[in-house]
Structure formats: structure tokens, C-alpha cells
Amino acid sequence: MACGFGVCLGCAAPRSHGGFALVCRQGPVFEAGEIDWAGLP
Amino acid sequence: MGGAAVRGGASGAGGAAAGGVDERVVLAGIPLRNAVLTASGTFGYGTELAPFLDLRELGGFVAKSLTLEPRHGNPPPRIAEAPAGMLNAISIENVGVKAFLEEKLPALPEGVVVLASAFGTEPGLYAELAARVSSHPRVAGIEINASCPHVKAGGIEFGQDPRLLAELVATVRRATARPLLVKLSPNVTRIADMARVCEAEGADGVTLINAVQAMEVDVERRRPVLSNILGGLSGPAIRPIALRMVWQVAQAVSIPICGVGGIGSAEDAVKFLLCGATAVQVGTQNYLDPTAAVGIARASRTTPAGTAFSASPI
Ligand SMILES: Cc1cc2nc3c(=O)[nH]c(=O)nc-3n(C[C@H](O)[C@H](O)[C@H](O)COP(=O)(O)O)c2cc1C
Ligand code: FES
Numbered sequence: 001m002a003c004g005f006g007v008c009l010g011c012a013a014p015r016s017h018g019g020f021a022l023v024c025r026q027g028p029v030f031e032a033g034e035i036d037w038a039g040l041p
Numbered sequence: 042m043g044g045a046a047v048r049g050g051a052s053g054a055g056g057a058a059a060g061g062v063d064e065r066v067v068l069a070g071i072p073l074r075n076a077v078l079t080a081s082g083t084f085g086y087g088t089e090l091a092p093f094l095d096l097r098e099l100g101g102f103v104a105k106s107l108t109l110e111p112r113h114g115n116p117p118p119r120i121a122e123a124p125a126g127m128l129n130a131i132s133i134e135n136v137g138v139k140a141f142l143e144e145k146l147p148a149l150p151e152g153v154v155v156l157a158s159a160f161g162t163e164p165g166l167y168a169e170l171a172a173r174v175s176s177h178p179r180v181a182g183i184e185i186n187a188s189c190p191h192v193k194a195g196g197i198e199f200g201q202d203p204r205l206l207a208e209l210v211a212t213v214r215r216a217t218a219r220p221l222l223v224k225l226s227p228n229v230t231r232i233a234d235m236a237r238v239c240e241a242e243g244a245d246g247v248t249l250i251n252a253v254q255a256m257e258v259d260v261e262r263r264r265p266v267l268s269n270i271l272g273g274l275s276g277p278a279i280r281p282i283a284l285r286m287v288w289q290v291a292q293a294v295s296i297p298i299c300g301v302g303g304i305g306s307a308e309d310a311v312k313f314l315l316c317g318a319t320a321v322q323v324g325t326q327n328y329l330d331p332t333a334a335v336g337i338a339r340a341s342r343t344t345p346a347g348t349a350f351s352a353s354p355i
Contacts, residue, residue, distance in 0.1 A: 003328040007085035009131045010120035019113050
């Protein structure tokens with residue numbers, strides 16, 4: 001996490017329905033079904 | 042070498058009297074309150090930080106690079122730590138030009154100077170984007186991102202091939218009458234040649250440098266850290282490279298230069314001005330300290346280091 005306020009886009013986690021969520025702004029806690037776990041490193 | 046004013050640059054000379062510095066800076070035809078901007082991709086759309094900072098204290102800010110359609114970036118990991126800097130391979134994730142014009146720009150306070158950054162995979166797409174953002178009164182100028190080091194198509198290809206760069210700049214130039222800066226890639230053998238091409242094709246200024254192409258390796262997993270394998274190195278690690286390139290470009294062209302790369306303090310910013318830049322952009326340092334750019338902008342007016350903001354280049 002480089003910035004922590006949504007400007008670097010470095011903390012992206014893949015969403016199960018496409019696109020990415022920002023962990024710093026939209027997380028850090030997510031509904032488990034919202035995240036594409038297989039797409040995480 | 043001529044003074045900054047000869048380069049259409051900082052109008053510092055006349056205002057340095059009585060301990061003050063002339064705050065008026067004109068970059069490529071864009072009047073700025075001071076010489077300190079924030080770099081594309083490091084300050085979002087301004088809206089993220091607007092609640093906490095008075096963005097009007099900045100000379101201006103360059104918004105995240107835009108594409109015509111919204112775009113998702115690379116899968117994670119997108120960033121990695123590096124000695125005195127970081128690597129990124131975000132790949133121009135952005136909301137697209139429509140949302141930028143209709144949602145992001147109107148949400149910014151009046152008086153904030155906004156430059157739009159254009160990205161595309163072919164000149165026509167850059168030109169269409171430039172034309173779209175030019176129609177908005179809040180866009181003070183356009184920066185062409187001809188230098189993203191980690192997108193598979195577009196960006197760096199244009200910044201590395203002088204013929205492609207010439208075609209890109211000429212095409213965008215025809216599409217907009219707004220002040221036009223071209224952001225150059227450091228991943229070339231002769232940066233001055235690239236700047237000359239921009240000048241010849243009608244650019245009003247050049248911004249340099251974008252991130253330096255790089256990679257990092259995870260030894261335990263025996264693979265590259267970034268999903269994209271290649272990324273761009275930014276931060277203090279690249280500052281001496283950026284200074285060298287700004288100096289070389291200043292020797293080669295008479296259009297103004299906006300210097301970027303590893304700036305973390307007013308003193309760093311002054312180094313770029315001394316190498317021939319008219320203005321500077323703060324990038325990676327915004328992540329460490331979101332108030333950094335505003336602090337440097339203030340210093341450009343009020344501290345002893347600020348008096349050097351009106352110095353003639355070396
Ligand atoms: C996470 C990240 C995202 C970036 N995104 C963009 C971008 O969208 N467009 C662009 O022209 N430059 C982009 N840059 C490059 C910066 O604007 C700047 O040129 C570079 O980081 C060097 O300056 P610095 O060392 O002060 O960060 C990005 C840099 C980082 C670290
Ligand atoms: S950490 Fe920078 S966008 Fe989330």
C-alpha cells in the first residue's frame with residue numbers, strides 16, 4: 001500500500017464481477033463473495 | 042544558456058526584490074500561482090485530497106492519465122518497494138474521459154489549475170481525447186503521456202521512436218489549441234532528440250521524466266514481484282537521472298520544461314529549476330506525505346530556498 005488514500009491505485013484487489021476494489025478506500029474488510037480470491041497473488 | 046524568461050518560463054527576475062519572489066509562473070502558456078505541480082498518477086483526480094488540502098495552493102495538478110473509455114489496470118501485485126523509491130505497473134487504470142469531465146472536474150474547488158493527461162494506443166485516440174478535454178473550461182492544459190513504461194500498447198512506444206512521437210504530437214496538436222505538454226520517457230538513448238521532435242511538431246512544452254523501466258525479483262517465489270514483470274521506478278532513486286535529462290533537454294530546446302523525478306523537498310525542486318526547468322511536479326513523495334507538494338509550493342514563496350526559485354539556470 002503506497003498512499004493509503006486512493007490515489008496510487010496500487011492496492012487493487014480483483015472483484016469477483018470484474019474490475020478492482022481499492023483496499024485502502026473500499027476495504028480493508030470486504031464481503032468474501034465480492035473478491036476474486038483466485039486472482040489475488 | 043538563456044534565463045528562464047527566455048524559455049517562456051518563470052517570470053521570477055522582476056519579483057525577487059524585497060525578500061519576496063514573484064509568484065507568477067507561466068508554463069507553456071499556462072499561468073500558474075507558483076512553479077509546483079503534482080505529477081500524473083500520484084494525486085488521483087484531486088478529489089481524493091481536496092477535503093484535506095487547499096489545492097489552490099499548488100501551482101497546479103496533473104490528473105491521472107485518461108483514456109477514452111474507462112480502463113482497468115493490471116492484476117496485483119502492481120507496486121513494489123525499491124531502494125529509495127518504488128516500482129509500479131498500474132497500467133493507466135482510470136475512470137475514462139466522460140466521468141472525468143462530468144464527475145471529477147466539477148467536484149474540484151474553483152481556482153484549482155488542472156492539467157489533463159492523455160493516453161491512448163494510437164495517435165487518433167490521443168487526439169480525440171485531447172479534443173474532448175479541451176472543450177471543458179476547467180482544463181488549463183494537456184499533457185500527452187508518451188511514456189508509460191509498463192503498458193503493453195501505447196505510451197512508451199511513442200516516447201521511444203522519434204518518428205512515432207512526431208506523428209503523435211502533430212496529430213494531437215491539430216486537435217487542440219490548449220497549451221500542450223509532452224511527457225517524455227527516460228527510457229531512451231538521447232532524450233534531447235525526443236524533446237526536439239516535440240518542439241518541431243508544435244508542443245508548447247515538455248514534461249520529464251516518467252518512471253524508469255525496471256523490475257524486481259521475489260527470490261522465495263522465484264518470480265518477478267510485479268504481475269506485469271516490468272514496472273517503472275520512481276522516487277529519489279531516479280532524481281539524478283531526471284536532473285541530467287532536464288539539463289540535457291534545456292540545452293536542446295527553447296520550449297519550457299516541467300521537471301519531474303524524485304522531488305521531495307523545496308531544495309530538490311530548486312535543483313530542477315537550476316537545470317533549466319520552468320516548473321516542477323511532485324510525484325511519489327505525495328504517497329509518503331500528501332502535504333508535500335503544498336509544502337514545497339509554500340516554500341517556493343516564503344522560505345530562503347524559495348528565493349532560488351527565481352534563479353537563472355546553470
Ligand atoms: C503509482 C504511479 C502511477 C503513475 N501513473 C502515471 C500516469 O497515469 N500518467 C503519467 O504520465 N505518469 C504516471 N506516473 C509517473 C509520475 O507522474 C512521475 O513521472 C514519476 O513517478 C517520476 O516522478 P517521482 O519520482 O516524483 O514519482 C505514475 C507514477 C506512479 C508511482
Ligand atoms: S494504497 Fe494507494 S490507492 Fe490504495
